[in-house]
Amino acid sequence: ANGVFTYDPGFMATASCESKITYIDGGQGILLHRGYPIDQLAENADYIELCFLLLNGELPTPAQRDKFENTIRRHTMVHEQLTQFFKGFRRDAHPMAVMCGVVGALSAFYHEAMDISDAYHREVSAHRLIAKMPTIAAMCYKYSIGQPFVYPRNDLSYSENFLHMMFATPCEEYKVNPIFAKAMDRIFMLHADHEQNASTSTVRLAGSTGANPFACIAAGIAALWGPAHGGANEAVLNMLDEIGDDSEENIQRFVDKAKDKKDPFKLMGFGHRVYRNFDPRAKVMKKTCDEVLQELGMADDPQLKIAKRLEEIALEDDYFKERKLYPNVDFYSGIILKAIGIPTNMFTAIFALSRTIGWISHWNEMISNDYKIGRPRQLYTGAPQRDYPAK
Numbered sequence: 001a002n003g004v005f006t007y008d009p010g011f012m013a014t015a016s017c018e019s020k021i022t023y024i025d026g027g028q029g030i031l032l033h034r035g036y037p038i039d040q041l042a043e044n045a046d047y048i049e050l051c052f053l054l055l056n057g058e059l060p061t062p063a064q065r066d067k068f069e070n071t072i073r074r075h076t077m078v079h080e081q082l083t084q085f086f087k088g089f090r091r092d093a094h095p096m097a098v099m100c101g102v103v104g105a106l107s108a109f110y111h112e113a114m115d116i117s118d119a120y121h122r123e124v125s126a127h128r129l130i131a132k133m134p135t136i137a138a139m140c141y142k143y144s145i146g147q148p149f150v151y152p153r154n155d156l157s158y159s160e161n162f163l164h165m166m167f168a169t170p171c172e173e174y175k176v177n178p179i180f181a182k183a184m185d186r187i188f189m190l191h192a193d194h195e196q197n198a199s200t201s202t203v204r205l206a207g208s209t210g211a212n213p214f215a216c217i218a219a220g221i222a223a224l225w226g227p228a229h230g231g232a233n234e235a236v237l238n239m240l241d242e243i244g245d246d247s248e249e250n251i252q253r254f255v256d257k258a259k260d261k262k263d264p265f266k267l268m269g270f271g272h273r274v275y276r277n278f279d280p281r282a283k284v285m286k287k288t289c290d291e292v293l294q295e296l297g298m299a300d301d302p303q304l305k306i307a308k309r310l311e312e313i314a315l316e317d318d319y320f321k322e323r324k325l326y327p328n329v330d331f332y333s334g335i336i337l338k339a340i341g342i343p344t345n346m347f348t349a350i351f352a353l354s355r356t357i358g359w360i361s362h363w364n365e366m367i368s369n370d371y372k373i374g375r376p377r378q379l380y381t382g383a384p385q386r387d388y389p390a391k
């Protein structure tokens, strides 16, 4: 017990670290960011406000918010020489491969970030990462389709700017649809942080060696890429395409395939290492999905119909009920991103963009306090000690 929440001794023994940033109760389906429930934040705040909260521990005053937002805005451009890095990649490289390389390369531009003991340099690195990730993500997309990079604009909000950099061209301005901007901001918020997930733990382990923040975030991007983690949103859309239509027999076939132990197939967007109840983010994501598609007159979108029917059937299925498998954050996000016009190979890059604030907040929390190098131990199950055979 830490005076806030009570943990059973068994849990305490397995915890890898202490943190004040995010609390998850997997059994109850609770997610708090600095004590605030995710559904209340999604309803009342925006991503910039959530970034301030995760990084600093309290919601910003209006003046603090304006100052923070303005600071982020003035870091959105990347060093012009960084654009050369993109030219080394094949056009058909996966955006996550490019993002991983380019973000790691930021270490080559901001040498003062190597001094991680300096709180001011840590704060500047955090601001640079929050500001530049949308620019880098959009550049990954533009490079993959052979279009010129589009500079950020200081008159747009964080999510408007991202959509502008994704879809504007030098020949034509992109008129940001406010519904898309709001949905994009909501997606950024719902992916912002999630306690010690695989990619955040990777960032903390890398950070515990004293590595610079850009190298640590690049390590987090690499870990997030896997289909069992951040790659799931792209995999959900591919799965819905494969199901084809919302006929009972088509959907039941996939549910049965996901239960077949001989088949490694898992129902993408379902299950979670911690939640044994609904992922609270999935509930907000489903509501946002309905709102966006309703506004666009796409309420009967075929993939949404398949997703909703799949959810109903799986939640009724004994195999899923016994294992407490529910939709997670990735189940509906891809449908919203697709409705906005974002290609599936950019979905995980957008997850990485969103999660950067979580990664850098955990990194900063660890580096600002006493920390030791991470050194997980193992159970050795190999050969007993033996001598080298005499020649």
Ligand code: SDX
Residues within 6 Å of the ligand: 191, 193, 194, 196, 197, 198, 227, 228, 229, 230, 232, 258, 259, 265, 266, 267, 268, 269, 270, 271, 272, 273, 274, 323, 325, 328, 329, 330
């Ligand atoms: C994210 O950690 C985080 O917080 C991650 C994340 C974040 O914000 O950072 O929330 C983001 O990564 C969400 C998860 C996205 N991944 C997917 O949607 C991929 C599909 N899901 C599965 O790969 C799986 O559910 C995992 C990887 C998420 C969890 O896998 P586990 O640890 O094996 O799940 P478990 O121990 O709870 O499984 C219990 C049982 C097992 O069967 P049995 O051995 O008991 O017979 O349920 C089965 C699993 O095989 N199972 C599934 C399943 N997920 C688990 N069976 C079919 N379909 C699934 N999706």
